[in-house]
Amino acid sequence: MPFFVNAQADTSKKLNEVKVKTSPIPQVQSMVPIQQISANAFEQYSAFDVAGAIRNFSGVNIKDYGGIGGLKTVSVRGLGANHTAVLYDGILINDAENGQVDLSKLNLNNVQDITLFNGQPSTICMPARSFTAASVLSIRTIKPALTANKPYQVTAGIKAGSFGLVNPYLQWQQRINNNWSFILNSNFENANGRYKYQNSVNGSAATGERVNADILAKQVDGALYWTKSDSNKFNLHVNYYDSDRGLPGAVILYNETPSRQRLSNRDFFIQAGYERIWASGIHLFLNTKLSQNYLRYVNPDFLNEEHRLDQRFTQREIYQSAALAYHFTANWEVSYSADVAVNDLSILFNYPYPLFPHPTRLTILNVLASNLTLGKFQLEGSLLNTNITETVKVGRSAPARNNFSPTLSAAFKPFENSGLQLRAFYKYIFRNPTFDDLYYGGIGNPNLKPEFTNQFDLGATYSKSLNGFIDYIALTADAYYNHVTNKIVFIPKDAYNGSIQNFGKVDIKGIDVSLKTQTKTINGYKGSFSLNYSYLQALNVTDPTSSIYLNQLPYTPKNTLAFNAGVDHGHLGLYFNQVISSSRYYTNDNLPDDYIPGYAISDASFVYHTIIKNWPVRASIEVNNLFDKSYSVVQSYPMPGRSIRLSIQIII
Numbered sequence: 001m002p003f004f005v006n007a008q009a010d011t012s013k014k015l016n017e018v019k020v021k022t023s024p025i026p027q028v029q030s031m032v033p034i035q036q037i038s039a040n041a042f043e044q045y046s047a048f049d050v051a052g053a054i055r056n057f058s059g060v061n062i063k064d065y066g067g068i069g070g071l072k073t074v075s076v077r078g079l080g081a082n083h084t085a086v087l088y089d090g091i092l093i094n095d096a097e098n099g100q101v102d103l104s105k106l107n108l109n110n111v112q113d114i115t116l117f118n119g120q121p122s123t124i125c126m127p128a129r130s131f132t133a134a135s136v137l138s139i140r141t142i143k144p145a146l147t148a149n150k151p152y153q154v155t156a157g158i159k160a161g162s163f164g165l166v167n168p169y170l171q172w173q174q175r176i177n178n179n180w181s182f183i184l185n186s187n188f189e190n191a192n193g194r195y196k197y198q199n200s201v202n203g204s205a206a207t208g209e210r211v212n213a214d215i216l217a218k219q220v221d222g223a224l225y226w227t228k229s230d231s232n233k234f235n236l237h238v239n240y241y242d243s244d245r246g247l248p249g250a251v252i253l254y255n256e257t258p259s260r261q262r263l264s265n266r267d268f269f270i271q272a273g274y275e276r277i278w279a280s281g282i283h284l285f286l287n288t289k290l291s292q293n294y295l296r297y298v299n300p301d302f303l304n305e306e307h308r309l310d311q312r313f314t315q316r317e318i319y320q321s322a323a324l325a326y327h328f329t330a331n332w333e334v335s336y337s338a339d340v341a342v343n344d345l346s347i348l349f350n351y352p353y354p355l356f357p358h359p360t361r362l363t364i365l366n367v368l369a370s371n372l373t374l375g376k377f378q379l380e381g382s383l384l385n386t387n388i389t390e391t392v393k394v395g396r397s398a399p400a401r402n403n404f405s406p407t408l409s410a411a412f413k414p415f416e417n418s419g420l421q422l423r424a425f426y427k428y429i430f431r432n433p434t435f436d437d438l439y440y441g442g443i444g445n446p447n448l449k450p451e452f453t454n455q456f457d458l459g460a461t462y463s464k465s466l467n468g469f470i471d472y473i474a475l476t477a478d479a480y481y482n483h484v485t486n487k488i489v490f491i492p493k494d495a496y497n498g499s500i501q502n503f504g505k506v507d508i509k510g511i512d513v514s515l516k517t518q519t520k521t522i523n524g525y526k527g528s529f530s531l532n533y534s535y536l537q538a539l540n541v542t543d544p545t546s547s548i549y550l551n552q553l554p555y556t557p558k559n560t561l562a563f564n565a566g567v568d569h570g571h572l573g574l575y576f577n578q579v580i581s582s583s584r585y586y587t588n589d590n591l592p593d594d595y596i597p598g599y600a601i602s603d604a605s606f607v608y609h610t611i612i613k614n615w616p617v618r619a620s621i622e623v624n625n626l627f628d629k630s631y632s633v634v635q636s637y638p639m640p641g642r643s644i645r646l647s648i649q650i651i652i
Contacts, residue, residue, distance in 0.1 A: 026474045026516050028461040029421045031380055031409040032119040033058075033478050033512065035532075039142070042108050044528075044566055044575045046603035046622045048159075048645065050114060050139065051103035055579060056562035057116055058476075058512035058532040062103075063555060064633040066640065068163045068191045069215030069245040072104040076118065076135040077482060078508045078538035078556055079453065082431050085133035089141055089237060091271050091289050092129045096343040096361060097315050099434040105241060105265070107219065109157070109169040110185045112140045118457065118478075119425045120407060124382065125283045125325035128339040128365035131384045131407065134429055134453055134482075141237075143225060144183050146175035157649030161622075163213075164192035165645065182224045189217040193246065197638035198630035210638065211258045212246035231277035241267040250636035260301060266294040281327035283335075289319040312348035315435075317341060331373040339365040345435045357392035357439045364388075378411040388432060398438050398446045405429050419464040427455040437488055437500050445500045449486045456481045459512075474516040482508035487542075503542065506553065510536040524569050531563040540588055551590040555634070557582045557598065573607040586635035599631035612650075619648045 027034055035057045037045065047053040051072035055062050061075045073081035082099040085092055093101050117136040130136060146153060152174045159167040169187045176182065193213030221239040242265070249259030269291035276284045295313045302309035318341065325335035344360040369382035384405040390397045409425035430450040438444050459478030466472060487504030512534050519527040538553040540546075552558065559582040566575035583598040585591075605622040621644070628642040 025463045025465060025472045028463050028474045028476050028514075029411075030122045030461075031378055031411040031423050032117055032122060032425050033457065033459060033476065034115060034117055034122070035514065036113055036115040038113040039108070039111060042111075043605050043607050043620045043622065043647075044573070045564055045577050046575075046605050046624055046645075047108060049104050049108060050106040050111070050137075053108060053111075053114055054103075054116060054137070056530070056532055056564060056577070058514050058534045059118070059510065059536070060116070060534075061536075061556065061560070062633070064639065065637045066633070067193045067195070067210060067213040067248065068165060069193055069213060069217075069243075070104065070248075070637070071102050073100045074103060074137065075555075076116070077480060077510055077512075078506075078536050078553065079134050079482060079484070082434070083134040083429075083451075083453065085129065085136045087130065087136060087138045088239075089139070089235070089271070090130075090273060091127065091287050091319075091321075094291070094317055094319075094341070094343070095293070095315070096317070096435050097293075097295070097313060097345055098436045099431070105217075105243070105267075106139065107169075107187050107189070109187055110141045110171065110183075110221065112142045114139050118480075119409065119427050119455065120382075122380070124333060124335040124369035124371055124380065125285050125323050126337065127285070127287055127321035127323060128337040128367040128384065129321065129341075131337070131367050131369075131382055131405075132365065132386065132429065134427070134431075134455060141223065142171075142173075142183065143223075144173040144175060144181040146173060146181060148175070151175040154652040155649065156652070157647060159645055159647040161645035162643035163195060163640070164190070166190050179226055179228055180224070181227075182222065184222045185220070187217075187219040189215060191215050193248070195640040195643070197251075197641065208251065208638075210248050210640075212260060213248040215243060215245040217241070217243035217245075232275075234272070234274045236270075236272045238270045239268070241265060248637075251638060252636065257301075260299075262296075262298045264294075264296040268292050283323075283325040283327075285321075285323040285325075287319075287321040289317065291317045291319075313345060314348070315343065315345045317343045332370070333372075334370045335368075337365070337367040337369070339363070341365075343435075345439075355394045356441065357395045357397070359390055359392045359397065359435055359439055361388060361390045361435075376413045376416075380407075380409045382407045384429075386430075386432075390438075392439070395439075396446050398433065398448065401432065401450065403430055403450070419462050421461045422459075423461065424458045425455070426457075427453075429453050429455070431488075433488060440500075443490070443500055448488060448500065449502050451487055451502075452485045454483045469519055469522070471518045471520045474514075476512070476514045478512045480508075480510050480512070482506075484508070504540060505542045506538060507541045508536070508538045510534060526568045527566065528568075529563070529565045532561070534560045536560075548588045548590070551588050552585060554586050554588055555584055555596075557584045571608055571610050573605075573609075575605045575607070577603040577605075579603075594635075596632060596635055599629060601629055601631065602626040616651045617649070619646075621646055 037053050051062050059077045063073045065071045074084055075081055076084050086101045115138045120131055155171040157169055167189045172184045174182050195210050197208055219241045224236040226234040244264045247261040247263055271289040274286045293315050297311045299309040321339040323337040327333045341363045346358050347356045364387040366385045371380040386403045388401040405428050407427040411423040413421050430452045432450045433448040438446050457480045461476045463474040484506040486502040489503045490500050514532045516530045538556045539550050540548050561580040564577045580600045581598050584596050585594040587594045603624045604626050607620045609618040624643045632638050
């Protein structure tokens with residue numbers, strides 16, 4: 001007997017298409033303060049290198065010696081460049097010799113985004129080195145995202161403008177198969193570095209020209225990627241940087257003799273990383289790096305018997321890291337990370353330091369960390385153990401160090417779906433003396449102790465999507481206190497000699513506030529606005545009987561304000577950027593003769609993008625120091641006046 005089944009009637013209805021247009025809200029809700037800039041905003045901020053990209057961040061002070069090839073370092077919340085770790089695709093860019101990373105050497109042509117973390121990144125399965133600094137600047141490079149229909153992509157561009165700048169670059173992305181891809185980048189930079197500046201002589205302004213500020217830099221890097229899934233992937237990076245530049249030196253009144261100092265760098269590294277996440281909750285992260293940095297400094301006018309200084313240093317590093325994390329429950333994760341690094345420093349010519357110690361440093365790091373989510377609370381803690389031993393071929397080595405450094409952070413959302421979050425963190429960390437601090441000829445001190453820093457932060461974040469004219473609002477405010485002991489300072493004896501000692505104690509109090517917002521697109525127009533303000537009081541509290549007690553630290557402005565505003569319409573974008581810094585002193589004496597005036601510098605950029613034969617084309621005009629202001633960031637190193645940069649890029 002046959003069975004008959006009646007099919008269910010089709011009651012579906014076709015709905016009209018609804019288009020939802022919105023922009024992602026900037027990431028602000030985290031346990032530690034986070035600031036980020038992505039590649040599509042570099043031209044909006046008139047940025048040429050990493051230093052230019054982050055200069056608007058709250059709490060950031062860029063020490064800039066001027067010119068397109070001038071040294072640029074970053075200090076975060078008044079702690080100095082040595083307290084900021086710079087990560088390149090998750091692995092530290094290490095300089096054991098002087099501890100500072102020159103951000104002018106890091107171009108933006110292969111950068112996807114840059115993130116600054118106060119304290120440490122908000123993930124616990126990462127190399128132990130990521131826990132070792134007061135702040136972390138993380139640079140992520142572009143990763144190929146190609147398909148079988150479009151297995152390759154070539155990006156070619158050139159930037160040119162003031163200072164004789166010519167900067168062509170080329171990028172090739174290639175998909176090999178479903179799992180493998182690679183990317184190759186080349187960057188060439190050439191500039192004469194010459195620019196006019198204003199200098200005050202007897203109350204009147206005199207015009208000078210900056211010379212010996214040329215640069216010739218070549219950089220080639222490549223990366224190979226294997227991706228089986230988002231939870232099983234491998235990468236291999238190779239990078240080579242070669243540069244020769246002039247060091248223009250300080251401007252000295254009535255001294256017309258130009259500097260003839262030269263600096264050459266030959267830097268190479270290869271690094272690899274493997275990451276695997278199992279369904280059971282186990283997370284494995286392995287990283288390896290080999291690097292060699294060569295530096296040559298030549299001063300043909302040095303005041304010694306030879307009337308010449310020629311120093312050639314080579315530092316090498318072997319680095320291995322392993323991190324393992326496990327989710328015991330959906331809201332509780334525990335990790336353990338271990339790093340081993342061997343660094344050495346050698347000098348090619350011993351003169352004028354015949355007894356150069358040629359130090360070797362072994363660093364072993366261990367970190368135990370955990371994070372936990374309990375309802376409206378997020379909690380995270382870590383304990384870092386640092387063990388450092390050193391050997392030298394000549395003289396006496398620094399004593400071994402063994403330190404424990406805890407970090408605690410928390411976040412709380414008082415109201416569900418309100419967009420409001422409260423956060424706080426405490427971090428105890430130290431900066432180990434560099435090879436230069438310990439062993440540099442004539443002034444190094446092997447008895448130096450690390451700088452110890454206590455960091456406290458209390459803040460709030462608020463972010464919300466809106467339905468009216470404003471698309472979203474993202475607001476953060478943090479108050480912080482840092483206390484530094486055993487501060488490493490250089491104490492001069494005369495014009496050419498001195499000593500390095502643990503001398504100081506510093507109290508740092510500050511407030512960081514940031515606001516980002518954007519309008520909805522109306523009649524083809526869309527506006528954006530961001531503002532960052534910092535108040536920073538960094539006082540010497542070493543000796544109450546000293547004349548410099550409670551004086552502001554050198555090169556530390558109390559107030560900085562940066563804002564950026566822009567309008568997009570169709571293919572066009574017009575942006576304005578303003579950086580305002582209050583006055584500061586270049587010595588701890590804080591005397592009128594040490595005073596450096598504040599400044600307000602404006603930049604503007606015009607960006608045009610279109611598609612020609614299915615090839616995206618982007619062109620821009622950037623004007624830096626729009627109103628041709630005369631100013632200095634570092635005493636006696638005048639910054640350029642108005643300058644122009646043109647760029648064009650095509651993607652094939």
